[in-house]
Amino acid sequence: MSALLLSVDLEDVRDWVKDGYGYREAVPDNTRNYLQHFRKWGVRATFFVVGRVARRYPELIEEIVEAGHELACHGDMHLQLDKLSPHAFREDLQENLSALQATGAGDIQGFRAPTFSLTSKTAWAHDVLADLGFTYSSSVLPAANPLYGWPEFGRKTRQLPSGIWELPITLRSFPGLQVPIAGGVYFRVLPFILTRWEISRSLSRGEPVGTYFHPYDIDTGQERFMHPDLGEKKHLNMLMYIGRAKVFKRLEILQRSFPFQSYGEYVSRLEKTSPES
Secondary structure: OOEEEOEEEEOOHHHHOOOHHHOOOOHHHHHHHHHHHHHHHOOOOEEEEOHHHHHHOHHHHHHHHHOOOEEEEOOOOOOOHHHOOHHHHHHHHHHHHHHHHOOOOOOOOEEOOHHHEOOHHHOHHHHHHHHOOOOEEOOEOOOOOOOOOOHHHOOOOEEOOOOOEEOOOOEEEEOOEEEEOOEHHHHHHOOHHHHHHHHHHHHHOOOEEEOEEOHHHHOOOOOOOOOOOOOOOHHHHHHOOOOHHHHHHHHHHHHHHOOEEOHHHHHHHHHHHOOOO
């Protein structure tokens, strides 16, 4: 069952940057820019929200809910799963849920691990999610990766024994390299003709295509600083600033040909068509 899944990872990059709060506050304006475009296109997205961002900007989260978009969890403090024990992960998730529900979010079904850090070593996270009443996760990068990856998981969406649906992020293969085709820096830097072709090919095979964007992905006025998780590598940090003005233009082209859905809407369809339903 194919679908182009639209999502924003709502986090504040300043939280992990040295002297970060000396830089311009950008999350509210960038998020409202997303909301304006989504409203214009008539699409609904999933916002995977970090708990402390929800506490910092409760009115912004309320605007997302009022616009009809889905809220999901992205960790309370955006800690990668290998930095947490199962017990600590449960507590982190509960704080994340409380922060979202305080803004009127209602029932929360989805989770995305920070930095796609759900791997074979942290597979226990699926059981914690199920125990807390979650329905789905989009937390696995199903390939070898310098940060986090789980190649053995495979690329297909599937329901695990815990009952959780896992929707791995969609990849494109290059010689010796597999990268997300429709998210973040890859969406901005890769030639759009390749991205569009790969999306069309995946959808034609009946597969979902997962996207992910951040507030900074569209922030053409952001100050120059070293982004986290790049090992202080200047050439990688340079990529973080390329193509930000292209994001909405590219998304608009895609939504004309491949209508977007939120993750929750897609999983609801999966539940209805599952043999066990």
